[in-house]
Amino acid sequence: MSKLTEDLTYDYLSAEAAPTREERIGACNAFGGSCQSLKVGMGQGCTKYNSRKFAQGGGCQLSLALGIVRSFQNSVTIIHGPLGCASTNLSVAGVTKTARILKQKQGTDNVWIHTNLDENDVIAGGIDKLRQAILYAEKEYRPDAIIIGNSCVPGIIGDDIDTLLDELDGQIAAKVVPVHCEGFKSKFVATGYDSAYHGVLKKLVDPVKKYDKVIPDEVADAREKYILSKTVNLLNVGSTSYGDEVELSRLLQALGLNVRVLPLYASIDEISRIGEAALNISICATHDDYLTGHLKERFGTEYVIDTLPIGIKNTNQWLRTIAKFFQLDSEVEQLIALETAQLEKALEPFKKAFKGKTVFVGGGETRIFTTAEFFQSLGMKVLGLKPHNFDRFAVPMIDDIDDPDAVIDVAPGQPAEELNVLNRLRPDLYVGHTGAHAWVTKLGIPTVPLFGQSFNYMGYSGAFELARKAAKKLKNTSFSKKISANVLLPFRPEWYESNPFDNIKEFDNIDNIKEAHIKEAQG
Numbered sequence: 352m353s354k355l356t357e358d359l360t361y362d363y364l365s366a367e368a369a370p371t372r373e374e375r376i377g378a379c380n381a382f383g384g385s386c387q388s389l390k391v392g393m394g395q396g397c398t399k400y401n402s403r404k405f406a407q408g409g410g411c412q413l414s415l416a417l418g419i420v421r422s423f424q425n426s427v428t429i430i431h432g433p434l435g436c437a438s439t440n441l442s443v444a445g446v447t448k449t450a451r452i453l454k455q456k457q458g459t460d461n462v463w464i465h466t467n468l469d470e471n472d473v474i475a476g477g478i479d480k481l482r483q484a485i486l487y488a489e490k491e492y493r494p495d496a497i498i499i500g501n502s503c504v505p506g507i508i509g510d511d512i513d514t515l516l517d518e519l520d521g522q523i524a525a526k527v528v529p530v531h532c533e534g535f536k537s538k539f540v541a542t543g544y545d546s547a548y549h550g551v552l553k554k555l556v557d558p559v560k561k562y563d564k565v566i567p568d569e570v571a572d573a574r575e576k577y578i579l580s581k582t583v584n585l586l587n588v589g590s591t592s593y594g595d596e597v598e599l600s601r602l603l604q605a606l607g608l609n610v611r612v613l614p615l616y617a618s619i620d621e622i623s624r625i626g627e628a629a630l631n632i633s634i635c636a637t638h639d640d641y642l643t644g645h646l647k648e649r650f651g652t653e654y655v656i657d658t659l660p661i662g663i664k665n666t667n668q669w670l671r672t673i674a675k676f677f678q679l680d681s682e683v684e685q686l687i688a689l690e691t692a693q694l695e696k697a698l699e700p701f702k703k704a705f706k707g708k709t710v711f712v713g714g715g716e717t718r719i720f721t722t723a724e725f726f727q728s729l730g731m732k733v734l735g736l737k738p739h740n741f742d743r744f745a746v747p748m749i750d751d752i753d754d755p756d757a758v759i760d761v762a763p764g765q766p767a768e769e770l771n772v773l774n775r776l777r778p779d780l781y782v783g784h785t786g787a788h789a790w791v792t793k794l795g796i797p798t799v800p801l802f803g804q805s806f807n808y809m810g811y812s813g814a815f816e817l818a819r820k821a822a823k824k825l826k827n828t829s830f831s832k833k834i835s836a837n838v839l840l841p842f843r844p845e846w847y848e849s850n851p852f853d854n855i856k857e858f859d860n861i862d863n864i865k866e867a868h869i870k871e872a873q874g
Contacts, residue, residue, distance in 0.1 A: 361644035367513050368531035369549035369641065372539040376640075378742035380538055380763055383772075383852030386736070387755035393746050402856040408764040410739070413502050414439045415543030416532040418589040420498040420551070421461060422447065424618040427488040427525075430465040431481050431512065432502030437465035450804060453593040454616040462492055468504055478510050482519070489523050495619035496555065498528045506533030526619065528554040539740055540763050545641040551614065552645050557623040581677060582609045584628045588638045589615065590718070594807030599634070599660060602670060602810055605686050606679050614642075626650040630676055634659050634669075634809065636717055636744035656744070659717045660809050661817070662725025663691055664751075690811045697815050698729065704822040705729040711773060713737035714784035714801040720748035722782055722801065725814060726821070727753060734776045737783075739763045760851070766790050767842055771851030780825060795835030797824045 363370055372378050381403050382389055413436060421428045421440070430437045440463050447461050464487070466480040481499070488497050501512055512529050519527070532546040583603060587596055600610045614622050631646055631654040633639035643654035653676060660669040667687050674683030710731045712719040716738035723733045735758030738745065760772050770790055773781065781791045781798045788798040799821050800806075806820070807813045840847070 361641065361648050363549065364553055364645065367529070369542065369545040371537035372542045372545070372740075372742070373537060375545075376742050378539060378740055379761055380740045381855050382741065382759070382761040383768075383855050384759065385756045386749050386752050386759050389741065389759050389761070390746060390749045390755075393741070393743070403854045404856065405854045406765065407767050409538075410540030410543075410763050411439070412532040412534040412537065412540055412543030412546060413500055415540060416530050416547040417500050418443075419544065419547040419615060420500070420528070420530060421463060422450070422589075422615045423496060423498070423622065424616065425494050426462070426496040426498055426619065427492050427494045428461075428463040429481070429484045429488060429497060429499045430463060430502065431468075431477065431484075431499055431510070432466065432504050433468050434465065436500075436502040436504075437463070450593070451616060454596070454612075462488075462494070464488060473504060473508055476508060476510055477505055478512075478515055481505075481510065481512060482515060485515075485519060485523065485527065489525055494525050496526045496528055497523065498530060498550070500530050500532060503533050503535050506531070506535065526554055538763075541637050541740060544638050548642040548645070551622065552642070552649075555619060555622050556625055556646075556649075580609065580629060581607060582611065582628045583630045583632050583673070584625060585610050585612045586631060586633050586639050586642070587612050587615045588635050590715070590802040591634065591809065592802070592804045592806055595809040595813060598807055598810035598812050602666075602686070602690075603632075603673065606670075606674055606677070606682055608673075608677070626652065628652060630655065630673065632673060635715065637715055637740070637742075640744065658748075659721045660813075661718065661721040662728060662814050663694060663811070664724060664728065665721045666810055666814070667691065694811045694814060698818055701818045701822040702730055704825050705731045705818075708732070708779040708825060709734045709776075710780045710782060711735045711737070711776060711778040712782045712801070713769060713787060715739055716741055716745040717748065718801060719782075720745060720751060722817070724748075724751040725817065726780075726782070727751075729818060731780070733757050734778045735759065735772060737762060737769050737772070739784075767846065768851045768854070770794065770840075770842065771847055771849070774847045775851075780821060782821070790841065792831045792834045793838050793840055795831050797828045797831045799824050 417428065451461065464484050466477055466484050468477045468480065472480065485497055488494065499512055516527050516529060528550040530546050530550040532543045585599060585603065596612050600612060603610045611628065613625065626646060626649065631643045631652055633643055633654060633656040636656045640656060643656055646652050647654060655672050657672060658665045658668050660666040670683050670687060674680060708731045710723065710726045711734050712723045713736065719736050719738055723736055727733050733752050733754060737760045740763060741761045758772060758776065760768060762768055766787065769787065773791060773794055773796060778796060781796045782801055783791065783798060784801050788800065791798050802808055807816045
């Protein structure tokens with residue numbers, strides 16, 4: 352729907368696997384400097400910010416891909432790889448179970464199998480183990496779908512899972528979905544989302560036929576039909592809570608739209624009919640652009656992907672874009688006026704706690720920019736941001752940050768880098784992705800989670816909850832102070848004295864950026 356999406360072409364389903372994000376979109380995952388310098392570089396088409404002399408750690412594409420496919424109802428997930436590749440399933444078992452109970456009218460167990468490849472399999476190949484696992488899953492569970500997550504090891508040794516699936520064709524009643532998410536192929540962990548949706552689009556979305564990017568002439572009539580029906584797909588992601596889905600569905604239903612929340616935790620039948628909608632509504636471009644782009648080319652379905660509905664400004668923008676498609680401009684303005692007035696009144700008591708305070712936000716690119724803009728609207732100053740990656744979808748969001756000299760550290764993982772930045776900036780509040788809070792608390796900085804399955808973050812009610820949590824944390828900072836006073840920092844003092852971006856081949860000097868902040872504070 353936005354200008355950013357018009358230039359992208361999605362023509363990849365004839366291949367066995369999705370292309371890497373290095374090939375597909377302009378992006379970077381290694382940059383340190385100011386928001387302004389990154390924007391200028393990206394605006395000039397510079398995507399070379401992808402090299403580090405040393406990398407501490409990053410994400411796993413298999414984990415991101417499994418986060419989507421393992422949620423499907425009445426499905427079995429087979430993790431083809433060594434035992435360690437299946438370990439993340441244990442860590443998210445509780446979250447997945449809770450989400451299934453909340454989001455499914457009829458809950459089903461999260462069933463997964465791993466092929467447990469060992470040293471002998473690395474030499475002889477693991478196809479026989481995978482064949483046994485597929486046949487076992489079919490016989491034991493009779494699922495609607497069997498989904499195979501292909502990890503790094505079988506990708507390196509050359510296990511041909513697609514040929515195996517051709518061999519088993521006709522022997523398996525379930526739809527078998529290969530997901531090629533070998534992490535060594537790309538530096539961008541978000542490629543895992545593309546890998547999952549590549550398999551889903553090829554094997555689960557009806558009509559299951561040879562990919563044809565030519566949209567039939569009847570699509571105009573179909574579009575009118577679906578506009579009249581006002582059926583929309585609200586595309587959920589792993590970080591959206593049940594409360595988020597309820598809030599966003601409430602707002603869309605207030606406009607008279609028929610809302611279907613999917614694909615996570617949906618049935619295979621619901622996923623097969625994902626093309627039967629007037630509009631696909633994304634809440635995360637990083638997560639959804641591969642899916643929405645292909646659905647438009649196959650079915651002619653338009654999509655909204657230009658922001659994430661966190662805070663007043665971005666929720667309003669999200670709703671207006673959706674309403675414009677259905678020609679509901681007057682209706683959406685009435686809804687926005689009512690909701691905004693109520694929210695601003697509810698937020699007023701918190702603004703005193705935020706006045707003059709500073710914040711640093713780390714996590715997924717679209718989520719951190721919209722979250723930072725919201726705290727900025729409450730009177731806080733954004734000192735810095737740490738996106739996992741940065742691409743064309745986030746470029747316009749830089750303009751929402753008032754301070755062009757705000758630090759930006761583009762890094763998947765890299766906690767040492769982030770802690771060095773935070774130790775220099777010393778924000779009053781840190782809002783960040785799962786896994787970072789224990790590290791940050793040791794610096795004595797209060798933290799608020801960027802998302803959570805038990806809380807509402809999106810829409811108008813989500814804005815209130817996010818402000819309430821942050822104000823509560825700023826009111827009582829004794830926990831983080833006591834942790835800092837009694838727990839050693841995880842790195843040597845010499846590291847905190849060095850430039851945190853020295854390991855990045857393209858960077859700005861953070862000392863100059865910090866000096867600009869100090870001068871501004873001194874007037």
